[in-house]
Amino acid sequence: MAKTDSINVRVFSLNCWGICYLSKHRCQRYTMIGDMLCKEEHDIILLQEVWSEKDYLFLKKKLASSHLHSHYFKSGFFGSGLAIFSKHRIHDTFLYRYSLNGYPYMAHHGDWFGGKAVGMAILSIGSLIANVYVTHLHAEYCREKDSYLPHRVVQAWELQQFVRHTSVGADVVILGGDLNMHPQDLGSRLVRSYTGLQDAYLEAAKFDGCENGMTLIADNPFINKTELVPFEKGIRIDYILFKGSSKVDIYCDSMSTTKGSIPDHPFPYSDHEALTAHLRLESHNLTETRRHGQSGDEDHAAGKVAELVNIVTEARTEVKVGLHCAERMRYTATRTGMMGLALLLLELAIAAVPWLALGTEHPFPRTSFYLLAVLCFAILVTTLLLYVFYTMELKSLQGAEDQMRLAVGSLQEKLRAFPLFQAHNSERICPEGQDPSTLSPGE
């Protein structure tokens, strides 16, 4: 197994906070970001919250000489905000829009209008195929009472599905972005465990940046410190994740983050800190792949699968909470709509049958009558739209839960195929009359 190549790849990720008219010093910050990216010449640049296409085109122009290849992912009302710039040729792109992404009527949160998604670009780095993903998950507005948690868990579920199923042929997999989840949050664990992606911050041989790799810090002047409570110093929600393949080993030689302020500049690049990872790809000229693990690894592999079963089960529970909540909201919408309909019918009855108006001395005032009818009609239309929306939310949650149930079953089946597990659980094997030894643990 002779090492033939070592390629250094510098990956950059930043949530640019590029909300038109709302984000402070947007234009100056994009100029700063463009200047820095031009100078630093990272191989791969993954940006989030580039909400305006004009800002993307500004950066594209600025990076025209250093980064020949780029792609802007469009989705939703504002766009997905995701952009990728690369020194290496982008051969193909693909976008997966998350099925759940908040509520359109929560316009002040705006996530629904952003059309959150995960974008994929297939790059060739030398002779290697790299699948590069950039994503941005639904924001967490209140950690104590996070009504978006089921949506974010489903997004994490879909993210891992997308990465797992589309990266089979890749030699290198790199994922960067704002996951809006702490490292030990359910969704983070789900993505890392299921895809096998490693966290550059944890794997880095050297690290230079904020304490604990935080990317949303109290020292950043754009941050409202009260929103960080109880994490006074900050939180880590932006990541660069990576994995190699049977053909390539990947190492993180060093990692860095910005630290809230930028020397010689009045303000930082964004309200998030920027991440840079120096990855080293060690490729091999293999005639035989190492896809099928040595038998000595089996204990470890079985442990991983068992852990994954627990995480997916936990995610299922969270999705069920979301299901319960969506059902309640749909029920409320239905009940309100019914009340509106009843009132409208009552009004129509009053109009059609004059004696219902209880005497003619005090007839129902015509203006109030019409206004009430309009109100009833507005309630009916609004609740109908809400009913459609909540039903679609329910279908997505149910769909995710079904997929999770199936995945847990399949993982448990895989677990049964491990010899050690078999020895310990011989009585639980093959409930469906199938011989688990025929199942490949490497599926």
Next chain:
Amino acid sequence: MAKTDSINVRVFSLNCWGICYLSKHRCQRYTMIGDMLCKEEHDIILLQEVWSEKDYLFLKKKLASSHLHSHYFKSGFFGSGLAIFSKHRIHDTFLYRYSLNGYPYMAHHGDWFGGKAVGMAILSIGSLIANVYVTHLHAEYCREKDSYLPHRVVQAWELQQFVRHTSVGADVVILGGDLNMHPQDLGSRLVRSYTGLQDAYLEAAKFDGCENGMTLIADNPFINKTELVPFEKGIRIDYILFKGSSKVDIYCDSMSTTKGSIPDHPFPYSDHEALTAHLRLESHNLTETRRHGQSGDEDHAAGKVAELVNIVTEARTEVKVGLHCAERMRYTATRTGMMGLALLLLELAIAAVPWLALGTEHPFPRTSFYLLAVLCFAILVTTLLLYVFYTMELKSLQGAEDQMRLAVGSLQEKLRAFPLFQAHNSERICPEGQDPSTLSPGE
């Protein structure tokens, strides 16, 4: 290269026409379908338009002994209508919802509410991994003036992307469903050319069924013959497509369709004809894969890529037509909204400044005043919703067009790497200073 295995796989596909309360004889037909499926024992059953989950559960119960494994894909308001039943274990599933799928206000067409999608199930057939896809694209209501064509082309684009990117690790790929496109339609060609999937009808050694493999025929009693004009006998819009891999060769030994009526039954299973393909998988124990084609195949491969460039370019043109149309519709919505706003402001001015009402002898009747205000408000809200919807449509169309442009560039680059093409086009090579010989034609 020793042949070791030959596995027969029978694949069934049917659009079940299962619209609650609207589709004729729904319950009886599901009983018929269930009985037939129980008896026939196909390996893989791909169903579309199973709009009601109850119908899916009915079939699941009926097939409990013959088809242990199944999955129902949930999406949209009604659900995606997609279901899969299998004799072989389903390890994993994944659903991709098409980004464009008609318009919610075209409720009588109903496609938007169906949440059209492509569902994937990963099966193990013996020791082989089979990626099985089931899908249903937007219906074509009027071939002469098909306003949904850009949506369907984008769906076909996303379908090929999804299949191509998720099937890299599969030994066998099978796609079944109602594509709502004729064999030579742009979208059909796009899917087949880009994925390399082969049409079971065209590849079948034997065929027994309707003329030209038609699946929507005039002889079907549920079909309104006037809707088929100018294709008097019928059309072929349902398909079973397949491809093997470096590990497996796949052949279609025979194919059949139902022929409009079913012996001993008063009516057919559905308004569509059912498809059955007998596939034969010939697997090899290969140490070296055949992924890299022999140099003798290069002419053929270059021809294929050149054809693909033309098809993607054609698709781009169609998407541009859709973009133009969506822009016009958004403009109309904006203009109407502006008029509603102007009228509302005028009314408010009249209310605020009494002398505007042109004398007090004939004051603006109060009821008409309020009704007009309500009308203006309704116009404003409706046009606002439409504006949001059309902007999202535009983003999806633009996104697809961007991806197509990038794909064409990448394909042209690949084309330049073919030696023959190089010889003929030496002056056009390497506009970006890259050495095309380093690019792998098999990427």
